[in-house]
Amino acid sequence: MKTISLLGSGWLGLPLAKHFVSKGFVVKASTRSESRLAGLRDNNTEAFLVDIDRLDDNIEGFLHTDSLVINITSKNTDGFRLLVEEIERSTIKNLIFISSTSVYVNTNKIIREDDVGSFSNSPLLAIEALFRHAVGFNTTIIRFGGLIGYSRHPGRFFKQGKVFSYPDAYVNLIHRDDCIEIISRVIEQQAWGEVFNCCADTHPTKREFYTQASKAMGATVPRFSESDEVSYKIISNQKVKAVLGYEFLHADLMALEFERDDE
Template sequence: MNNISVLGCGWLGKPLAISFLEAGFIVKGSTTSEEKMTDLASVGIEPYLVNISEFEEFDEFLNTAILVIAITSKDVDGFENLISQIQNSAVQKVIFISSTSVYPRINKIMTEEDAVMTKNPLVAIENLFRENTFFETTIIRFAGLFGGERHPANWFKDGRKIPQPKGFVNMIHREDCIEIIHEIINQNCWNETFNACATHHPTREEFYVNARISKGFAAPVFEENDNVEWKIISSKKIQNVLGYEFIHDNLMKI
């Protein structure tokens, strides 16, 4: 099980793939850009051009024990084709990166047991993996992503007003994303669905004012909403099942 493929070596996937190399895995990584092939090879990742929407065959890339899917595509047909190839490959375990955007804002704490928005294509894709019995899949629903060059102070810089200032923030740092993926593999935790979100939920107003001022920017401007819509993502399951403690849990210290 020391062979792993990372589908999508972007903002999350590339540092994840590098972390697997450092942990002693043999790592294949994919990109949709020929220009990035050399970049991946330069850090020790075996590079592949993979675009699931082009309905090609990815036999060699899928010649691996573990597959981590870290692409942003919501192409349901493309995923159906990919899954048909996975089930005929050497892949035994899959981690599918999903999003807490599958939950509606209905002013409550959301757990993995709560209803999701069935019209969200991510829900359909999750179900494709969940229902396939040829391999085992764990689904991780990450909250809003930040870390590295992705800093919340740089969001809404074009003068747009930030909506729902009295709502709550659901965020997770890239380092926590990577560590959670490692823990799932290390603890052999499959056929699960996890929310992954820092346990700290300041209001959007508190969070974005702090983020902007911390970088020396002017305070942001907010919309005034009569109807407050929010959700708080619970990570209790991932804490209980994996014993996970978040590295970046205080979102006011980003």
Template sequence: MTSISVLGCGWLGLPLAKHLVDTGFMVKGSIRSSNKISELEKNHIKPYLLDIDAVEQSWSQFLTSDVLIIAIPSKNIEGFTSLIPIIEASSIKHVLFVSSTSVYEDANRVVTEEDATIPSSALSQIERLFMQSTKFTTTVIRFSGLVGYSRNPGRFFAKSGRSVSNPDVPVNMIHQDDCIGLITQIIKQEKWNEIFNACADTHPSKREFYTQATQRIGVETPTFIESNEQTFKIISNHKIKEALGYEFIHPDVMNITYDS
């Protein structure tokens, strides 16, 4: 049985860990607060109190697994630089690093994995650190804007006065269910040493997307700041769908429903 360690059991990492347990994997999960220990234990996830900002902690037991999933939003280059040798000395064979499509410039066109990333991007630099290791193989998955369940984009505008710039550029979003589905398939199909973009099929404009999102929950539609020069990117999901034979659960972001 493949054992998996999930670094970061937060909005994405916790439901991912639960799903991996249900799928039949042995799962360890890291948290930064002891008040989450019971929730992990009741879901058969072995808890560990760890923090990338405190690499001097003992990581050995947590890293006694086959696969490490890094699902934290940290951009702590120094912390990851210190952690990588610890991973290299462990039993970890494969790393799945959760990154973001924010590493790409706004190129005013469709963007694929072949496109260069922003050199100054901390995430891009961290990706390279992991990909350069010869002690384990790394797959990087770059998610677009994360939505679903409690993460309702309409809520951002519950406080009046918020505005949206560049309202006619396309959005790049992905539902939590598809994040979990894609990660699970990467592990099952052993798609290592890869870089994947992950984004839903549709790309409505900010104006369309946020107008609908606010109307659904009955809050004031945001003010749209018009501009003649609107830069954008459209993230392609072709490679990951082709490589995994994956069909999105939520391909149309305009049809996503939320908990509230």
């Protein structure tokens, strides 16, 4: 039976764990909170207490696995450096590192994975490099756009009275269902050593998308600052579609249906 370890079991990680359990995997899921261990076990996973800022003996058992998915919000480069060293000493041969399209700056054009001149100063780039240059295992990097779906209703992405800048900039978002399916496809197809940009096919403007999303939940339509200046990026998802043969479950952001809070 195949074993997969998931570093991070939050909004994306826990449903991902349930997905792999349903696929017949032995799933090892980590958390930094002792109070969540019982809940992870209740979902038929082997629960581990792991904090990359304070690695201990738990990490050895957690890393005894066929594949690893790293999905945590930490930007601690030193912590990741120590984690990479632990992985190099383990039996792991393949892993997925979940990154973000925030590694790209706004260029007012379409951005693809090989557009090296489009990078920001995000610490995620240095962390990605640690995994790419590591010895003894292969890393596939998945750069997700903004995560939406379920409890992450885009109509809640702004505080009352907040003014959105660049209303005619395009959004780069992805539904959690697609995140889970793409991660699963990478492992199923053994697509290692790749970098994938992942977001929905469509890129409506902030004005279009957040107006519709706020109306869908019965909230006040957000305010937008009017300016002639435009600053945006459009993240291409063509590579992940071509390499994995993937068709997005939620390809059209404007076709998403959102429940109102009072329903």
